[in-house]
Amino acid sequence: MACHFVPAALTPAQVWEEVSGIATLLSRVDPLFAHWWAMPRSAADRYVPLDQRDEFIARVQADDARLAEEYPGQPSLGSNGVLVTNAGNDGDWSKRGGIGLSYRPESGMLRLHIDRVETVFASPGSLLQSTLVAMLKHLPISFAQTDVQQRVEDALLLYSVDRSPFRHRDFLGWMGYVAAPLTMEDVPAATRLERTGDGTLIVAAEVLDLADAFAIKRVNQVEMSLVDLELLRVTDPSLD
Incomplete structure (x- = not known):
């Protein structure tokens, strides 16, 4: 699912606030959406819980700095955002639907990816509709x-x-x-x-x-x- 909105230049702290607001609404949709972590970008990274505000913001800042170093000529007006998942380790990630929620304020895009939605959730259509309604309430x-x-x-x-x-x-x-x-x-x-x-x-x-x-x-x-x-x-x- 991809949701388009007006691009915005946000700080890493504002990214945390927006993702926290989205996560709160999604937690009411299904128990599997109750907890979220920033996904690691490499084997050396760890899953960072969304509810650990300072550490989460530091991860977003580090990701922004890493991208700026990799693409020095790419203009940026704000944070590139973050990719979060509903599992705090590799083993649980697949069991809990292989879910990824990508929030990219600078490009005005929110994407939700779910693997095997028909096997993980009893009513996939109802789940996705409720998820979209939740996103519409926040963005x-x-x-x-x-x-x-x-x-x-x-x-x-x-x-x-x-x-x-x-x-x-x-x-x-x-x-x-x-x-x-x-x-x-x-x-x-x-x-x-x-x-x-x-x-x-x-x-x-x-x-x-x-x-x-x-x-x-x-x-x-x-x-x-x-x-x-x-x-x-x-x-x-x-x-x-």
Whole structure:
């Protein structure tokens, strides 16, 4: 899941505050979201608990300094953000869903990655919808999308690459958010719409199975309606 918002120049301390606020809301979604750690960038690093404020901020500062050293010509107006996970060691990471939450304020992007969501969580669709609602409460999100990766027969497929109807536009995928008030008349193929703030949370399909032609068709139809409403931006003008 990727959530887009207006980029902001934040200090490492402000990054900690924002991630702590997001984590608090996510902790109400599922017990597996109750605790978070900054992920190590190398074997020499350790997992740093989010609730250890000073140590967490020091990790963000160290990561920023390391990136500035690696890319000395890259301009930066603030912290690059942080990647956190819901496990404090390598062994638990896989058992708890292989979750990664990436918060990048300078680029205006929040990404949530979950491995094997269908086996770790009893109701993946409900979990992701509740997660998106929580993020919408904390961040000024302008657009959100949910990609799905799945092995179908002998091929590893990605919805945005292998099943989306457009190669030159943003995709919505399984579910997402657009900053516009919509009704079922606007997006008749959608499974569910939920007005949230000034925009709309869209559940395109209850389950997005990349081997299910009906589910794929439904999600494609939702995206086609959003294009008609000019709500999926062009990402590659050369193909428009």
